[in-house]
Amino acid sequence: AQSVSQHNHHVILSEAASLELGCNYSYGGTVNLFWYVQYPGQHLQLLLKYFSGDPLVKGIKGFEAEFIKSKFSFNLRKPSVQWSDTAEYFCAVKGNNDMRFGAGTRLTVKP
Amino acid sequence: GAVVSQHPSRVICKSGTSVKIECRSLDFQATTMFWYRQFPKQSLMLMATSNEGSKATYEQGVEKDKFLINHASLTLSTLTVTSAHPEDSSFYICSALTGVSYEQYFGPGTRLTVT
Numbered sequence: 001a002q003s004v005s006q007h008n009h010h011v012i013l014s015e016a017a018s019l020e021l022g023c024n025y026s027y028g029g030t031v032n033l034f035w036y037v038q039y040p041g042q043h044l045q046l047l048l049k050y051f052s053g054d055p056l057v058k059g060i061k062g063f064e065a066e067f068i069k070s071k072f073s074f075n076l077r078k079p080s081v082q083w084s085d086t087a088e089y090f091c092a093v094k095g096n097n098d099m100r101f102g103a104g105t106r107l108t109v110k111p
Numbered sequence: 112g113a114v115v116s117q118h119p120s121r122v123i124c125k126s127g128t129s130v131k132i133e134c135r136s137l138d139f140q141a142t143t144m145f146w147y148r149q150f151p152k153q154s155l156m157l158m159a160t161s162n163e164g165s166k167a168t169y170e171q172g173v174e175k176d177k178f179l180i181n182h183a184s185l186t187l188s189t190l191t192v193t194s195a196h197p198e199d200s201s202f203y204i205c206s207a208l209t210g211v212s213y214e215q216y217f218g219p220g221t222r223l224t225v226t
Contacts, residue, residue, distance in 0.1 A: 036217075043204070043219040044155075090154060098145065099206075099215055103154045 002027035004093050006102035013081055014110050021076040021105050023065075023091030033074040034092040034099075035065055044090070050074065061085070083111045113139050115207050117218035124195055124225055131191045132221045134205030140185035141207035145215065146178075149202040161188045195225040 007022045025031065035047040048059025055067040065076045074091060086109045091102040114137040124130050134144055142163050147155040159180050161167045167180035177199075179191040188207075192199055202222050206215040 034215075044217040046214070049214070094215070098157060098160050100157065101147075101155045 002031075002093055002095050002100050004091055004100050004102040006089075006091055006105050008105045009103070010106045010108070012108045012110065015083055016080045017109075019076070019078040019081045019085075019107070021089055021091075021107070023074045023076065023102055025072050025074065025091075025093045025100075027072075027093060027095045029095050032094040033065075033067060034094065035059065035063070035074075035076050036090045036092060036101075038088040038090065038104075040087070047076070047089075081107070081109050083109045085109050113137075113207070113209055113214075113216040115205065115216045115218040117203075117205055117221050119221060120219060121222045122224070124223070126196055126225055127194055129191055129193045130195055130223060131189055132203055132205075132223075134188045134190070134207070134218055136186045136207040136216070139207070139209050141188075141209065142185060143208040144182060144188040145206045145208070146180060146188075146190050147204045147206070149204055149220070151202075155204060158190075192223065195223070197225045199223065200225045 003026045005024045033050040036044045037047050038044050047063050048057050050057045050067045058064045063078050067074050088104050090104045092099050116135045118133045144161045146158045149155050157170050158173045159167045159169045161180050161182040163182045169175045182188040202220050204220040206217045
């Protein structure tokens with residue numbers, strides 16, 4: 001069965017610090033990979049996605065993620081975080097017809 | 112972009128009653144919709160996959176007789192929580208899969224409180 005692991009439960013950073021959130025998955029077939037963000041009190045929003053092609057994917061708000069097939073990883077990065085990036089971040093893997101989510105990483109950015 | 116709505120956004124019901132939650136894709140047709148449950152400060156748990164015109168596929172541990180799912184049209188899926196109990200209190204989120212880009216779009220969620 002497919003599974004998604006997010007190793008960081010809660011990350012606390014100061015503004016302008018660099019961010020990397022880990023995501024590893026377990027699935028035997030072709031997958032599509034996603035990062036979603038959930039701001040406090042809001043619903044899930046898509047940050048970026050990988051279907052095929054260039055493994056370095058750029059998303060909204062300066063986020064990017066790199067698909068490393070050999071490591072089954074899809075880590076999320078941002079060079080310089082802002083206070084407004086405080087949110088919950090979810091990695092998701094879609095195989096066949098359903099989507100599985102990681103446990104989520106809470107990011108707190110201190111001003 | 113694609114929009115998915117849910118109704119109601121919040122509902123409070125008494126233990127033993129049933130509650131219906133609607134999920135609509137507003138500007139696209141969704142052959143597949145998903146229902147998730149999110150506990151406080153936790154991730155989304157897939158409950159079931161709903162395909163238009165056929166029976167829903169439930170995840171292990173999800174009671175199909177308690178969580179009735181109907182996907183009657185390409186734009187509407189409903190989740191009915193039957194004989195609700197306080198432990199059913201949760202945040203229920205639906206998503207719809209576009210047939211064009213195969214992306215999922217999420218609804219805003221429905222917060223159910225069972226008293």
